[in-house]
Amino acid sequence: MASIQDIQQDIIDEFDMFEEWMGKYEHIIDLGKSLPLIEEQFKTKDNLIKGCQSRVWLHAQHKDGKVIYTADSDAIMTKGIIALLVRAFSEQKAQDIVEADTDFINQIGLKEQLSPTRANGLVSMVKQMKLYALAFQSQN
């Protein structure tokens, strides 16, 4: 498994290929469509993230020393963004997730591409992922 840092760099490179917003958006939409869905049983109120304008569910599980995230949203663009986050953080060690830098979101120009409300949702999502990791870390 590549490190969080390497994966983030891959994502940055991937987005660098698109000069225009349209390409970036279309890429996010494609990613959204390919996101592995969360199991229906985890789409609970508890797993809903506050601060997102569309509904976002995030589920985390600790398995063999790694955190596995699954997520879903009712909006496809949001789903695409979650797909990026899941790609960067899922199946990594809790400690690595807690310590990870999340600046890649800024570097791919997503924050500026997305409306402020959406960007806030993004911040909430990252925060929630880190909170899960922190909880798993302290269990050990």
Added chain:
Amino acid sequence: MIDVNDIRHQFPTLHQEVNGHPLVYLDNGATTHKPQVVIDAISHYYEKLNSNIHRGVHFLSQQATDAYEASRETIRQHLNAQHLHEIIFTKGNTEAINLVANGFRQILQEGDEVLVSAMEHHSNIVPWQMACQSSSATLKVIPMDEMGVLDMDSYKNLLSDKTKVVAVNHISNALGTINPVKQMIQWAHEVGAAVLIDGAQAGPHCSIDVQDLDADFYCISGHKVYGPTGIGALYGKEEWLKKLPPYQGGGEMIATVSFDKTTYADLPHKFEAGTPNIAGGIALKTAIDWINQIGLDNIVSYEKELVDYATEELSKIEGIRFIGQAQEKAGVISFIVGDIHPYDMGMILDKLGVAVRTGHHCAQPVMDQFCIPGTVRASFAVYNTKEDVNRLVEGVIKAQTMLS
């Protein structure tokens, strides 16, 4: 007749590029842009008048007071209220409704009922919930049908001598429905209930005559009628305003104060505690004068033409579903396309320079009834054009292609 080019010239904010495209602003239900005269009126106050009102004997204070009170008179005429002291300045409709609902906390009793409609803005729901909670009264809901029209038979059945207040919007911000408020008020009065009409969306889109309607309370919001934010007006019938307790305590709203007892000022000052938004109040007159100069009837018929054109053009889009299809509609087209989430649509439209509102429009119960997460809402003002509509339609089609 409307000379839309001339009108557009008067709105500086309209002339800008957004994301590389000329701005198309179709979020007028949230707030309208301001003509130069309104912007000038605000500057003029701070440049030439700036003084506190109703207090000083000095020249500037007197001038500012006169300008502020002249605005009250303009609002009175605009709403056709009988008395000047029936017009209360507020900071907007949210405050106006809170002012009234808060007063009713002390009037409502256990067993009493308050009726709101299924298509209210949160600001005409939550204050009543709070009032009911603290007085043990019951909140009941007037249902609507799948077209977004209130069910008048149910309304009639809900009315009884327990009904103390009916609170409905004149025009729905989420659906555009124009409600038959005159009829509703008449029926409510037959059982002795007071009626508050939330005129936030009616202000810019229809002429209002509170005496003809026989409304007990009617509120409008400045920022939705080409005026500043943070200012609005509440009309209340004299007898009701006398009955209601003050909303906030402080300066301006008192006659005499001692530590034993305070007596309240007469209307309208009883409800206007503290230094108000003076510049806003003065500029609201400018905004209303501006509307009247164009003529509300001209605005209404021009906007109807636009909304009809937009509805016709949008209905050519495959999979579009209009939310709110009342016969009587104004200013607003709410829709969803296929199973595309409104946020996805809104984000792409934004990239194309088209500003719409997406989401539940502060009317979550409406979205629940239609089982949708929200809608895309295009809402119109007198400065919009058919070209704006074309850009919207192109944008929706583009978003649809990208998202499906």
